[in-house]
Structures are given as C-alpha cells and as structure tokens.
Amino acid sequence: MKTYVREQLSKVIENLAQQRVIPAGLEPRFKVEHTKDTSHGDLATNLAMVLSKPAGCNPRLLAEKIIALLPRQGAIKKVALAGPGFINFFLDENWLAQQVKKALASERLGVPLVAKPQQVVIDYSSPNLAKEMHVGHLRSTIIGDAVARTLEFLGHQVIRQNHVGDWGTQFGMLLALMEQDRAAGREISMNLADLENFYRSAKQQFDESFAFAQRARQLVVDLQAGDIGCLQLWREFLDISLSHCQKIYDRLGVGLNRTHVHGESAYNDDLPRIIAELDDAGLLTEDQGARCVFLDEFKGQDGKPLPMIVQKQDGGYLYATTDLAALRYRQNQLKAERILYFVDVRQSHHFKQLFAVARRAGFLHANTQVEHMGFGTVMGDDGKPFKTRSGGVAKLSELIDEAEKRAGALVAEKNPQMTATELAEIGRVAGIASIKYADLSKNRSSDYTFSFDQMISFEGDTGPYMLYAYTRVASIFRKADIDANHLEGEVLLQEDIERELANLQIKFAEVLSQVADRGTPHLLCAYLFELATTFSSFYKNCPVLNATTAELRNSRLQLCLLTARILKQGLALLGIGTLERM
C-alpha cells in the first residue's frame, strides 16, 4: 500500500518538475507513513513540506497542488490537507475488503516473495562446547532463529551457521579428565551428563595438579598435531556436548541441527593461509613479536593505532584469525551476498575491525553486506547480568524447566478439570512461548531485565496472551464446526473496529520486510500484539456466530480466519508454536 502511494507521488513529482514548480531531477527524501490517529486517515506523507524549500513555496499551497495531481480512484477514497502541510490518505473500504479476500486466498497471506532473493548467511547461537549452554546464549539463538525464519519466508536463501567454540586450550584439560576417568574405568558419558560439573572439576585439577596440567597441555599439542587417539577423544566429547545443545534447540523449537554446525575447528587448516594472504596484501605488521593488522580508522588514545592481532608471539592464532577465515569461507564457498552475525553487542569493536580488515584484504566482495546484529545483556532484578539464586551462571536447561513448571502451574489453576497430559503439553508450549516472546519483544540492541513473574503472567504483552488470543479464534471455528477452507461471501467493513482489524491485517508484509532488513523481531512482536488486542476488542464488540445476518456472519468469520492465520504464521516466524485450546 505504501509503495502504491509512493508510486503515485513519484509521478506527481515528475509532473511538478515539468511544470517547473520544482527544479528538474530532484529526488526528494519524503516519507509515506501509517498515521497514529485515524482522524488523519490511514496514510500520510510529508512530501509538500520536504519540497517547500526547493519550490520556494508555502507547504500548504504546494500540498494543494500535489493533491490536485493525484488520481481519484481505486484504493484511495479521499485525500486531505492537514496541519502544517501533511497530505492524508483515506483508504477505500471496498479496496481494503478486497485485500483481505486476496490475503485469505493466498497461501502466503498476501506476503509477496522478494524480487531479488539473496544468499544470506546467518551466524547465530554459537555456544562454547566446553560448557553447557547458559542464559548468555539465549538471545543469539532465539533472535537469530527468528530472523532466519523470516528471511526464508520472504524467499531468501538462508544458510545457518552455528560457529561453535570447539577448539582451543580449554579442550586440553577436558580431554585429560576424560582420559583419567577412562583409565579409572569410569563411564565417561555418565560424567559428561553434567558438562558444567565436568568442566569445573577439570579446571580444578588443572589448577591444583601439576601433572594434570602438564598432561592437559600435552593433549592440546597432540590435538593440534592431529594425533589420532587424541582426535577421537575430542570427537567423542564434541558429540556429547553437541547433543546437549541439540536437546536445548529441540526444546526451544530452534531450527538448528548438526548440519548447521561449522565451528572454529573447521578453519584450523586455513589459518596460516589467512596470515599469508594478509601479508601478500601488505597489511601485516610485526609488533612486539605478534603479527598485527593496523588500520588508520582504528586509533586509541594519543592517536596511536590499535592493532588487530592475528597471530600471537608463540605462533598461536586468535579468534580474529578464525573469524577472518570464516568470513572468507562464507564469501567464497557459501557465496554469501549478505552475512549477519547475531553476537553480543559488546563485541562491536571487534566486528568493525573484522569487517574493515576483511574488505581491505579482499576477503569480501564489494557489494556483499555484512552486519553485526548485536544484542544486549540479559539482566537480573538487581540490574546485573542474570544469575541463578546461588549466584552461578543460569543454565538454559534449568531456565526452560522453570518456565515450563511455572506456566504449567498457572494453566492448572485456570483449568482444574484438564487432564495431566493436556496440562503438561500446554505448560510446555506456554512456558517456551513465555521465554521466547519476552526476549524477542524487546529491542535487540539494548539490555533487558529477565523476570519470570512478568513473562509468565498471562496478562498483557506476553507469550501466553498471544497464544490465548489464537485459541479464542480457534474456538469459534471449533464451536460452529465450520470448514475454514470454504468461507464464502463479501468482507464487510462497517464497524470501526472491523476496519481497523482489516487495516492491520494487510500490514503484515510490510512488517516482515522491516524485520528482515533490520534483524529486529521485536517489530513483529509489536505488530502481532496489536493484532491480538485489536482482535480481542473486535471479539468483544462484534458477535461473529450470532451476527445479525448471514452475510455479516460470513464476513466476520473471514476476518477471524485471517487473524488466526496471521497470528499462527507470525508466531511461527518467531519460532513460537500455537495451541488450539488452553
């Protein structure tokens, strides 16, 4: 709709240029926006105000000229001048109703596929496999997944990359402990059931026992040298750790699996080549024994340049090196046209350097987009990073347990007559929805406060409310035993709330493309919440099954159906499942 108005306005601009009201070849940056207030119509543009200066003309006067040049038929019923020079557009109800019919008739709810599909690589989740997944991995995993789904839905080719931490010195001590356990005849997989514990005791022995530390260091060397036995032990460890992750992904409904795992170790052999190529490009400088890339854009205090260290004094490589290798792989092997990193915002300086160096080194094509989609920290009630009651890092598995338990208890309270299996299923879906919605509905880049009480309260802007809204629509169809696939008749938009609902329904596509462009699922949450509240109001004020006429009943059923389908599809893009009853 916006694009339609935009096209019309572009024609007007040409026209005005021909009339010499404004200079030729002008490409003004005007806006077409949805209005906040219905008295201002459905859409508004500031074009007249933007053009008033180059035209040397009062904005209201210019607005009148623009209005005179706009066509008077089709989607737009009325155009009006308002305020300092806004032009307000009022949509035609019949046109709106047609759009609703169109959306209902299409599998994709009226959301077009993008004209130019891109090959998009998305780096998200990326936990450290030495430990268990904790609350710090939540945002990357959930937000990245939602954006991946949205891009895919819009027709892009999405390649998920789980850049797991599966390499480095810490694995030495883990392998040493495995070896020790095995020698003692203990079952390793049992001990690894609690990875966090395993890590802790390995670290403890590493700190306390000289012999153990020696062995650990030796194992790192062996591992890097490609020792067969050592590699086997390492793979065994990774396998167990990855299956821990997979359990979390499955419980959370995150679309990651083993095929998406492409960890740090995958770039190991490539690292010397990266150094060599940086050298060939004339970017490498040796400083205090370390090999660095200095770029003019990155300066510290006193204007002294800041390095990106790519090789340590001792010859070891760093995450900058691995990230460069990964970037080049994504460009050359995966043929990425756009690369998104869902990584903690605190690493933004690292990514700025990384992207700059990669461009300078020719690892990236000129027109490849790379973006660091940084996210803020999950905070506790005390305003500090979220911890468990005992002060430890909150494991994701325990967080999920807790959410499911709490949601289940609340559901049970509301439905004393429900069976235990039913309650468990609803508690599970609602618990997961609570966690995910609470996270996704906040702006990605800022920190947010984690609160079970807030997210699991089934009132207001929460996951459970969204699920509840969906079940209310679903129950209408169940109650009336109506085949949703065979709804006939016109869509009538007589009541204000019906019009408002329809207006929101046809905005779905626009919201999705914003989410895809900016990597901001909270916009989709806000949209779905508005749709749900608008529906609730409609549901209260407009009888559907008991509508006064059959025509009205059919019309309202169609509004219900489209609401349900958008809610379900929208939540699915957020990675949130729905329930038919709760």
Add this chain to the structure above:
RNA sequence: GCGCCAGUAGCUCAGUUGGAUAGAGCAUGUGACUUCUAAUCACAGGGCCGGGGGUUCGAAUCCCUCCUGGCGCGCCA
C-alpha cells in the same frame, strides 16, 4: 585517559531513522461475565523524554556541552 552504548509514566519497555496531542503492558482506580474462553474488554489518573545550549517550518530523535550508569580498550573468545 580514549571510545561505544544507554538514560522516556511508580516498574518493564516501544517510539516507523526529523513529523501532527510522546505510546503500550504491569501496577493503581472505576465499570462490564444467564450471550462465540473475563488468561478478556471499556474508561480514568500518571511525563522537565537526565540537565543546558544549538540546527529548522517542526527535535525524545540530529549537533555541542555537562551529569549519571553500563560496556570495551595487544597477544581470552
């Protein structure tokens, strides 16, 4: 010290990249269940958009400055 980010209602957060009277949810107060799920809806109160300057038709948004908080600053990731 330098740099990045934030400061919006009692609390948790939005604010469409400069637009019209700054919005939601929670909490508070009032009203609505013999009628499609009241996990809901309707209405009300609540604001120096951290302070101060500037830019312009127009600023929570852009620039400068100060205050407060968080984070990052060479061989961890």
